[in-house]
Each structure stands twice: as C-alpha cells, then as structure tokens.
Amino acid sequence: MSGAGPRQPRRLALGVLLAAAALAIAMFPFRSTWWGGWILAVAEAGVIGGLADWFAVTALFRHPLGLPIPRTALIPANWELMAARVGTMVGSRVLTKDYVAQEIARVDISSLIARGATSISSRDLDAATQELARWLAAELSPKMAGDLITRLRDLVLARPLAPVLAGLLEVARRNEWDRRVVTAGAGALAEALDRPAFRATAGDLVDDLLARYREGMSLAPRLWIGVARLLGLIDRERMLAAIQSGLRQVVEEPDHPVRQRLAAAVEELPGRLRADARLVARVEAAKRDLLATPVATRVLEDAAAAVHRTVLADLERPDSEVRAWIVERLERARRALADDEELRRELDRWAKSRVLEAVERHHQRLAEFIENGVLALGPDGAVRLIEEHAGDDLQYIRVNGTVVGGLAGGLLHAIRLVLGLV
Known part of the structure; x- marks a missing residue:
C-alpha cells in the first residue's frame, strides 16, 4: 500500500500490538499478584492474537518475513484461479441475463429522449456540427x-x-x-x-x-x-x-x-x-x-x-450551406422526437430490443471478459488492487485480533482465578 491513507491503519495496528507487548513487559514483575497476573494475561493474549492476525493478513499477499512457508502468498499463487472464479461469479450470479433485462426494462429511454430533445437548441446543433467539421478536418x-x-x-x-x-x-x-x-x-x-x-x-x-x-x-x-x-x-x-x-x-x-x-x-x-x-x-x-x-x-x-x-x-465558412443543411435536418429530427410520443416509444422498444439481443448473444463472453481483465493485472497488480481497496479493513482486523485476544486472555485468567478460590 502507498500513501498516507493506507499507512495510517497499518501504523495503528502496529501501535496496538506494540502497546500490548509493552504492557506485558511492564506487568511481568507483578505477575505473582492477582491483578498483575490478570493484566499480564490480557497483554500476552493480545500479543498472540495480534501476531496471529498479522500472519494471516500478510499471508494473503506475500510470505511473512520472506520465509517460504506453505500456504502463504495466496493471492500471487492463485491469481489465475481467482480471475476465473471472479469472472464466473459475476457472469453467472451477479450480472445474469434476467437481472440485466430487468435493469434495462427499468430505464425509460423515451423520457430521456424527450428531455434531450427539448433541452437542445438550434444553436447547440450548429455548434456540434462545427465541432464535427473540425474533427473531420483533423482526423x-x-x-x-x-x-x-x-x-x-x-x-x-x-x-x-x-x-x-x-x-x-x-x-x-x-x-x-x-x-x-x-x-x-x-x-x-x-x-x-x-x-x-x-x-x-x-x-x-x-x-x-x-x-x-x-x-x-x-x-x-x-x-x-x-x-x-x-x-x-x-x-x-x-x-x-x-x-x-x-x-x-x-x-x-x-x-x-x-x-x-x-x-x-x-x-x-x-x-x-x-x-x-x-x-x-x-x-x-x-x-x-x-x-x-x-x-x-x-x-x-x-x-x-x-x-x-x-x-x-x-x-x-460562417454561412456554410452543408452545415445549414445538416442543422436543418437535425432540427427536424429534434422537433419530431420532442413532439411525437409514439416515435419515442418506438425508439425505446427498438433500443431495448437491440440491447437485449446483444446481451443474449454475448453474455457468455462476460465471464471471459472479466477474467481477462483480472489476468491483465498480473500477480503484483492483483495484490496492489486488493491492498488499495481492502487494505484498511485488513489492518483493522489486526487491531481487532489484538483487542479480542486480550479480552479472551483476561476472561480465561479471571475464570482460572475464580476456580482457584473455589
């Protein structure tokens, strides 16, 4: 991870772990007292929980301490399988044909056409034609x-x-x-x-x-x-x-x-x-x-x-005949779209049917498209992408591991003290 944002959660997780270790060292001389032993148990369990979660989080992206421990660096080792499964999941369970059809049906294309036709003026059409002329001259x-x-x-x-x-x-x-x-x-x-x-x-x-x-x-x-x-x-x-x-x-x-x-x-x-x-x-x-x-x-x-x-x-030319002719035709089309509701409905049905045909024809390629996109990242790119978008949450897992480990250690030590009194 890079930048001040991603480093701050990592510093917080490291700070909580070091604080637990410092507390354990400070309480070690008082371990024979009931309260010193209880605080030491909390600190020791927090250190163990923090280290365990640090190992788990690090093992997702790389080998902890650079040691080739089995079942670590999971994402770089399995990024091709991950790409295939992400593509399959999105294509077959997220962007299904039925879901895409429902979302397309919800779009009111006729209203969008009406709003666009009423908001465009002849001056806009003339300006667009001029820009098209400049683009044609350049390209x-x-x-x-x-x-x-x-x-x-x-x-x-x-x-x-x-x-x-x-x-x-x-x-x-x-x-x-x-x-x-x-x-x-x-x-x-x-x-x-x-x-x-x-x-x-x-x-x-x-x-x-x-x-x-x-x-x-x-x-x-x-x-x-x-x-x-x-x-x-x-x-x-x-x-x-x-x-x-x-x-x-x-x-x-x-x-x-x-x-x-x-x-x-x-x-x-x-x-x-x-x-x-x-x-x-x-x-x-x-x-x-x-x-x-x-x-x-x-x-x-x-x-x-x-x-x-x-x-x-x-x-x-300012008085271009070709541009005037194009603008006149575009203005006729604009007025027709603004005034003819049946025409807009026909365009709505036509556009949706064409999109649905494209979805039906190419939906099976969606998984392949997503898989190729993930594969293009490479193992290092996949690691960077996940760290950029999920790195903060993973560092807070380390914080939670230290805190929860400490609470569990304190609870177990308290149970031991109570059982000793009995």
Missing part, C-alpha cells in the same frame, strides 16, 4: 477519404447495383438531394481538373473510353476518327477543356439543360432499373467497365480528395 485525411472510396467501390462491384441505385434515386428525388449532388459533384470535378495530376488521370480515362468506343465501330467510322485525331479535331486537351467548361456551366446555371435532363432521368430511372432486364444488365456491365480499371480507381481517389476538400472548406 479524415484525403488519403483516408480515398481509401474509403476504394472500399466502397469494392462493395459496389460485389453486389447488384440496379436495385440499390433505384432506391437511392427515389430518396434523393424526394429530398431534392439530386440537385445538391449535381452541384457539388460538378464543382468538385471542375476544380479537380485544374490540378495537373488529376487532369492527367482524367485524360487517361478519356483515351481509354475513346479506345473502347473505337473498338466497337466498323472500319469506316474508325478511319474517320483516326483522321480527326491526326488533324487535331479530336484532341485530348480540347476534350478536357470542354468537359471542364461544361461542368462549370452546370454549377452556375440552375436551369442548365444537363440539370433538366438529369432530373427527368432521375424521375423515370428507378422504375426502369427494377423492370427493364436489359437496362439492369447494361448497368452491371457499365459498373464493371468503369470501376474495375486502375484508371477508374485513380479518378475515384482524386474525386474523393476533391470532395473532401470542398466539403471541409464549406463547413468552415
């Missing part, structure tokens, strides 16, 4: 954004795209996200085309698409395209400049024809993606052609980095 690097896009690409390649795309398009149209996505995406791509590395990558993609397009043509169209390229009519830089100019026009003009065509396509496309087998096959083929190439990977990574910079820059 989410462009490389991480690129890695995230790469993983998303692998996921898209592994699953059918058409039904997912249909659902996303319907949700986007209902919430008018399609317009924001077009603006943000076109702006990010136009900005990215100003950077030489991305422009070179986009040029490689244009060349790759042109090569694929030519492969599907007959001889005459392929010949004319080759002549046009020789004359400079089909030039890589000219095509990239046209693409960049068109993207900027899409960003600047709310009624741009591309926007209108995209809006009309988004409106009719979900139904076709679910019913038109040929379109579904074309979507899957296009998905593989566009995403399964190294060039597409580089384009996606560069686009992710550009979107990452654009969004973070917007979030840091």
